[in-house]
Amino acid sequence: MAKPSRLPDPKEDFSAWYVEVVKQAGMAEHGLAKGTMVIKPHGYAVWEHIQRALDDRFKATGHENLYFPMLFPESLLNKEAEHVEGFSPQVAVVTHGGGQKLEEPLVIRPTSEAVIWNTYANWIQSYRDLPLLYNQWCNIVRWEMRTRLFLRTSEFLWQEGHTAHASEAEAWEEAVRMQGVYREVAEDVLAIPVLPGRKSAQERFPGAVETLTIEGMMRDAKALQCGTSHFLGQNFAKAYDVQFLNDKGEQEYAWATSWGFTTRMVGAAIMTHGDERGLKLPPAVAPVQVAIVPIYRADDERSRVLEAAAKIRDGLAGNGIRVKVDDRDQHRPGFKFSEWELKGVPIRLEIGPKDVDSDQVVVATRFDGSKEQVPAPDIVMGMAARLDHAQRALFEDAISFRDDNMHEADSYDSLREGIAAEGGFWVGAWCGEAACENRVNKDTSATIRLLPLEPEDPGGPLPRVRENRNRAGYLGKGLLTAG
RNA sequence: CGGGGCGUAGCGCAGCUUGGUUAGCGCGCGUGCUUUGGGAGCACGAGGUCGCCGGUUCGAAUCCGGCCGCCCCGACCA
Numbered sequence: 287m288a289k290p291s292r293l294p295d296p297k298e299d300f301s302a303w304y305v306e307v308v309k310q311a312g313m314a315e316h317g318l319a320k321g322t323m324v325i326k327p328h329g330y331a332v333w334e335h336i337q338r339a340l341d342d343r344f345k346a347t348g349h350e351n352l353y354f355p356m357l358f359p360e361s362l363l364n365k366e367a368e369h370v371e372g373f374s375p376q377v378a379v380v381t382h383g384g385g386q387k388l389e390e391p392l393v394i395r396p397t398s399e400a401v402i403w404n405t406y407a408n409w410i411q412s413y414r415d416l417p418l419l420y421n422q423w424c425n426i427v428r429w430e431m432r433t434r435l436f437l438r439t440s441e442f443l444w445q446e447g448h449t450a451h452a453s454e455a456e457a458w459e460e461a462v463r464m465q466g467v468y469r470e471v472a473e474d475v476l477a478i479p480v481l482p483g484r485k486s487a488q489e490r491f492p493g494a495v496e497t498l499t500i501e502g503m504m505r506d507a508k509a510l511q512c513g514t515s516h517f518l519g520q521n522f523a524k525a526y527d528v529q530f531l532n533d534k535g536e537q538e539y540a541w542a543t544s545w546g547f548t549t550r551m552v553g554a555a556i557m558t559h560g561d562e563r564g565l566k567l568p569p570a571v572a573p574v575q576v577a578i579v580p581i582y583r584a585d586d587e588r589s590r591v592l593e594a595a596a597k598i599r600d601g602l603a604g605n606g607i608r609v610k611v612d613d614r615d616q617h618r619p620g621f622k623f624s625e626w627e628l629k630g631v632p633i634r635l636e637i638g639p640k641d642v643d644s645d646q647v648v649v650a651t652r653f654d655g656s657k658e659q660v661p662a663p664d665i666v667m668g669m670a671a672r673l674d675h676a677q678r679a680l681f682e683d684a685i686s687f688r689d690d691n692m693h694e695a696d697s698y699d700s701l702r703e704g705i706a707a708e709g710g711f712w713v714g715a716w717c718g719e720a721a722c723e724n725r726v727n728k729d730t731s732a733t734i735r736l737l738p739l740e741p742e743d744p745g746g747p748l749p750r751v752r753e754n755r756n757r758a759g760y761l762g763k764g765l766l767t768a769g
Numbered sequence: 770c771g772g773g774g775c776g777u778a779g780c781g782c783a784g785c786u787u788g789g790u791u792a793g794c795g796c797g798c799g800u801g802c803u804u805u806g807g808g809a810g811c812a813c814g815a816g817g818u819c820g821c822c823g824g825u826u827c828g829a830a831u832c833c834g835g836c837c838g839c840c841c842c843g844a845c846c847a
Contacts, residue, residue: 292808301841320839375845397847431770431845438846511847548847581806620807638806648806 293628295562300506304557308435311565311629313552321433321440325549328629329436331573332552333443337423339475339570340445340547343467349419349447356424357392358401366525369399372492376428378440394427399493399518399544402448403526410450410540413532417460418450436553437510444548450540452532454519457541458496461517462739464545465498468513476551477568477681478502478558479688480512481711483736488720491544495519501735503688504557507710509735512554518542559680565630566652568680569673576602576609576669577626581619581638594642594662598635601666607673627652632676635665653679705730 293310296303308314313329316322325333341351360379364370373396380392395401406418427441447464451457465482472480480500490497494516502512523529523539532538559566569575580595582588595611602609612622619636626634636648636657647665650657653676660668691710695701701714716722716734727733 305841316839318839372846426847428846430847432841432843442847444847514847546847550847579806583805587805615805618805618807618809620805620809622808623806624808636806640806 293562293564296505296560297562300504300557303560303562304553305435307556307560307564307628308553313556313565314435316435319440321430321438323435323439323441325443328573329552332555332567332571333549335571335573336471336475336547336551337445339471340467341421341423343471344421344445344447347419347463347467349421349449351422352420353422353424354395354398354401354405356395358395358404360391360393362400362404363393365400366493366522368521369493369525373397373428376430378427378429395424396426396428397544397546398422398424398426398446398448399522399542400526403522403528403542406448406450406540407526407528410528410530412530413452416450416452416530416540417456418448419460420449421445421447434553436556437550439549442549444546447543447545449543450523450528451543452530452538452541454541457519457543458517461496461498461515461543461545464543465500465513465515468515468545468547469500471547472500472502472512472551472554473681475568475570476555476558477570477677477684478512478551478554479681479685481736483739485514486720486723486734486737488723489734491516493518493521493525494544495521498739499736502554502558503684503691503711504554505560505687506557507691507708509711510550510554510557511735512551513545513547515545516543518544558684560630563624564628566680567630567632569632569677572630572632573608574610574626574629574631575607575673576633576635577622577631578609578611578635578637579619579622579626580611580613581636583639587639590642591637591639595635595637598637598647598662598665602669605666605670607669623650633669633672651676653683701726702730705732711735 293306294302308329311328312326313332314323314325317324344351357380360377363373363377377396378394380394381388383392402420409415409418423443423445425441425443426446430438430440433439449457449460451460469480469482472478480502482498482500485491485497485499491514496517498515498517500512500514502510504510518541520539520541522542528540529537530540555568555571556565559568567573578595578599580588580591582591592611592613595613599609599611612626614622617625619638623634623636630652632652634650634652636650641647641659641662645662646659647662648657649660649665649672651672688711691708693704693708693710693712695704695712695714701712704712712732716726716737723734
């Protein structure tokens, strides 16, 4: 069997395991400035697949990409009261340029509502100009006190959608639609099961009327916010004076949404699917879906084996599968097996002289650790199904883990004791008062991760909500706030 | 901002208490040979402003003062 792992045991020290696996698998490393991150090719490629999955869906739902500047005058941020209060503590400010002190400091965007709505004021005059359905891919900077690779970095990559609408209903629909897109990408692409809902007032985005969220459970049974879609009402339109003439000839403030999905989700995939051997990447985002490890001794074996490997590689690549032949001479097969497992490659093919002779290939599957011999001619045709199966298996495994760690609390004591003893997600009734929310946090270190999306709708998106539907909340230990 | 840790070769570390002449070890790296079906072995070799500034001393990685930076645990947050 396998040699002892060189990674920390995720069951004993999940945090240490996470940092080590990110580094050893070649996903990312620390940058020079505090909290910054160098995203390495293996990590960036995962992000690129996430980008594509999202961007395709944005386009399909009628959005266009554009780009706004990273720098804008500090005063712009100050126009929306809650927004400035929420963000000013973590904004990086540029005070000098060209060797001189700037007359007005510039902020590095922590998010772009301010700069975008300031510009939308010029773009929107009539209801005929609406809706604006725009998105931008960019980096942003938030001066966080505590940082972790991918999960919370001072600078991170994301997309931020910013839409403007002529009616409240249309904007709300948009916010819900994009939450749905996020859920689809989280679940179908990253194989991370998420619960959709809305945030409590305290947990809302600064300046939002409602914040819709999708929440995932990581392997330490803690929650991770996986994407948010905000219904901003008319708050930003009022702050930046974005009015339009409606079809009745009246001036009206535009209705807004914004929504974001970040490089955090690379970390989320790591924390949802990894094990003591390293990553388990969902095939949909795996930079390499199939790694072929050739095994040989002498030169004649080498050429025979590599020839067979190349043939399979070409067949797989021809079917659109991301495949790589690991023909490095400086490493032996055992090393390569371990390394590809660490890097989370879903399928590994082993081809040696014996296999070439018998026209077979050994197929090793990462998610369950299985190995089997398969006739070489069947490999190419069967691979798409294997990858689909791996994708589903990761998702289903994550669902059962989450369900095993989801509980209902029927009293305050059972909630408090349950969280302390078992952690995980807890569903319980909540009176809606901030004071009670704070008390729960103080007593248990848990936060309200989400509330039902539509309280009145008995067929609403939240399962297992108690009878008093608009008073129920999912409580998960916050990933970084739990004690 | 509190608490803890660390800064010595690409990475991980020892050396520092008790100052001393060519600053070590493991991994990695280069060359060669033997190896190759679960993280190879041997030999030779390359690689260092000991975080920065100042002080003490005949002599500082080591002692003293100051500064800077990063990581980890909380509070803030995607």
